[in-house]
Amino acid sequence: MDFSTLEAILRPDQILSGAAASRGYDCDAYTVDRSKPSVIVLPETTLEVAAVVRWCAASQVPFTSRGAGTGLSGGAMPALGGVVISTKRMNHILEIDLENRCMLAQTGIANRRLTDAVKADGFHFAPDPSSQSVSTLGGNIGENAGGPHTLKYGVTVQHILGVTMVDPLGEILTIGGKLGCGPGYDFLGLICGSEGTLGVVTEAWVKLTPLPKAVTTALVAFPTIRSATETVAGIIATGTIPAALEMMDRGIMNAVALAFKLTFPSEAQALLLVECDGDDADVVAKEMESVRTVCESNGCLEIRIASDEKERANLWMVRKKGIGAMGRIAPSIVTHDGVIPRSKLPEMLDFVYEVAEAHKIGVANIFHAGDGNLHPCFYFDDRDPLQVERVIEAGEIIIKKCIELGGSVSGEHGIGVEKMDLMPLMFSPADLEAQAMCKRIFNDGMLCNPCKVLPNQRGCAEHKMRWRGVAT
Ligand SMILES: Cc1cc2nc3c(=O)[nH]c(=O)nc-3n(C[C@H](O)[C@H](O)[C@H](O)COP(=O)(O)OP(=O)(O)OC[C@H]3O[C@@H](n4cnc5c(N)ncnc54)[C@H](O)[C@@H]3O)c2cc1C
Secondary structure (H helix, E strand, O other): OOOOOOHOOOHHHEEEOOOHHHHHHHOOOOEOOOOOOOOOEEOOOOOHHHHHHHHHHHHOOOOEEEEOOOOOOOOOOOHHHOOOEEOOOOOOOOEEEEEOEEEEEOOEEEHHHHHHHHHHHEEEOOOOOOOOOOOOOOHHHHOOOOOOOOHHOOOOOHHHHEEEEEOOOEEEEEEEOOOOOOOOHHHHHHHHOOOOOOOOEEEEEEOEEEOEEEEEEEEEEEEEHHHHHHHHHHHHOOOOOOOEEEEEHHHHHHHHHHHHHOOOOOOOOEEEEEEEOOOOOOHHHHHHHHHHHHHHHHOOEEEEEEOOOOHHHHHHHHHHOOOHHOOOOEEEEEOEEEOOHHHHHHHHHHHHHHHHHOOOOOOEEEEHHHHHHEEEEEEEEEOHHHHHHEEEHHHHOOOOOOOHHEEOOOOOOOOOOOOOOHHHHOHHHHHHHHHHHHHHHHOOOEEOOOOOOOOOOOOOOHHHHHHHOOOO
């Protein structure tokens, strides 16, 4: 294939190729599956994206959208090679409408920048994945990302009013808009979470949510995992829905202590980060009092409540930097993602440690406990094929257990390539065919982010062995 003809569409500085460039785009943050693209393009406008996609369609070259590449299920990995369409340069805010509480932005913008632009006016973009300083609006839409504040504020789809999307033939579609979607079928809901398999989303209208007037944050230490997990269910059972209810285990505490010199009570085996917010300070204080009562009745060791914004940021540090800090512990991490009813957390956590021990791999847990959204982080060395195999097997056992307990194969990280083969555990062949039919509305071929989400797609099985394996 002659990729130089792309130069008729884009400037030379918008086209990257060669060994070093393709190596940099061969995986996302799920590093055990890799595949190199032939070319990476950096369009700046919807029209340029449409021109690239039309070129791919005419040349029968596969293409994959990519935001920041922080996805944790292989969604942005170019499974069949071809062109990676990076939205890196599509990072502009196009309109802010405070009166109607919405904003239009290009989808390559980092999540955090949306909030930064309107914070002084008392608003924020509520979806807040822990990767928010780099992960993009397009990637958040692709994965329907959640975050610590999902418990109270909902996931990305609840904050998107409309999108402009280039479909797999290069047509520009507008779905919803400043006022949201009109009557009829909810195509916007279909696009959010479709992992780039229906087209390239180039612009989006997002909702702006008022910042709460009162916020109180506590970091609570527990002597056992079980006392912390039982507290999670206990807090929700009181009727209080905290803005955030996050859990970290000793493995995460050790990593954060090493990286950032933070200290925790030596007997603590688990931490809960609890945040309550709202517009009435008295109500928020009462909610935190109720949280304190539940924590104490479960034998917590210590409760630190932030007295100002600086202290609040410090308490959040252990949550926000937890995964990054794991980078000091081992060369590779696979962060799994499953959901269970939160009342099953105690049983599930015991199971996670047992599985890790049986497979001789390290595990640390940092997760959105209030949602029952589990994230066991396996740490290992992906240059060793045996360790890779053990990590994959352990992950599959854990996900199967989530389903057995009434949960799901994914809470917020998507299916990508990682979980494709686990979809039949949750869905019947008829369910999966219905999903394939939905996909065909937009994408009737194999060019737009192929071999993702749905299992047994024609032409993908023979490539699988090539993706999976040892880092090169
Ligand atoms: C440290 C860390 C913490 C994380 N914390 C969270 C968390 O709290 N909650 C959470 O939900 N996730 C979390 N994640 C996962 C990840 O950050 C999210 O899935 C995020 O939404 C991915 O955004 P991205 O820009 O990196 O997308 P990418 O990884 O580049 O892409 C993700 C998917 O979206 C598609 N895509 C990207 N851009 C577009 C576009 N413009 N149009 C159509 N499809 C597109 C891709 O093809 C791919 O399938 C975390 C990841 C890390 C590394």
